[in-house]
Amino acid sequence: MLGTKKMFSIGDLSRRTRVKVPTIRFYEEKGLLPRPDRTAGNQRRYDETALKRLLFIRHCRDLGLPLADVVGLLSLEGASGTDLDRAHEIAEKQLADLRDRISRLQSLETELTRISKACDGKHDHVCAVLHAFGDHSECKGSHSN
Amino acid sequence: MLGTKKMFSIGDLSRRTRVKVPTIRFYEEKGLLPRPDRTAGNQRRYDETALKRLLFIRHCRDLGLPLADVVGLLSLEGASGTDLDRAHEIAEKQLADLRDRISRLQSLETELTRISKACDGKHDHVCAVLHAFGDHSECKGSHSN
DNA sequence: ACTTGAACCTCTAGTAACTAGAGGAATTAC
């Protein structure tokens, strides 16, 4: 039993991680996953390490991290001391980003709610919703960018 | 003074709408703006109608509408009767979409807040933040997709 | 009229993070 690790095909890995097959190849190309061993027929075969790494990536993505930050976190594997502060930075940045996006979407929600309710639905001549889409003067906030 | 409308260069239009010059060309290519008249030297010259149309597009984009929906709204210019219901549909859809995104971002915020606070910052050996990024088992919700 | 500098032109390629499809080879199950 020496050297006989469990090996997975790309499809196995996909099922276990719910990451689609082309996405796994994409991650390899982008350097997030190391190039795996191949069979004699050139098909990829992965081990447990790759599985764990892909699960890590998947979870980070689910948390909304951009791939660049996932790369940053992956590079901290085995790090110690102040190098690990980088993980905190990434988390804080993502959190700040998230809060910013939420508050922006909330002001959009305010505006769209108003716009949606602007029209009585009697479309004799014009639609107040359509008009409101083009008219910023009734908006409360600036909601640009 | 017959036929002498005020005309704008693409730069003028850009300044008045705060839409960048390459973006204006892009909108033209995508059919959101009609091809304008040109000078003898092939430069674009716009009129008030184009200005208004671009302001409309800009505001819709600021409200988060995808270009496809902006196209849909633009096509309602001059429409009447039940055709205008389409504007309501677009508004409702965008609102639903927005609310969905907000609630998703909010659950991400919950998880990231927890993850951020997981580590005491003493990085003797490991970082709990780094660990938490890879571990879904501590998460409250599913937060996938 | 001439010159200069800003603004304009087209075209290509790059961004983020995949996804889809073509055309063909390998693997697995029966």
Add this chain to the structure above:
DNA sequence: GTAATTCCTCTAGTTACTAGAGGTTCAAGT
């Protein structure tokens, strides 16, 4: 042995722009 499934590479498409190269036109000043 053969058929179904999975795999391979490569290209291109998605969204909504943005950046740059290389060249032309316009507007203002002299």
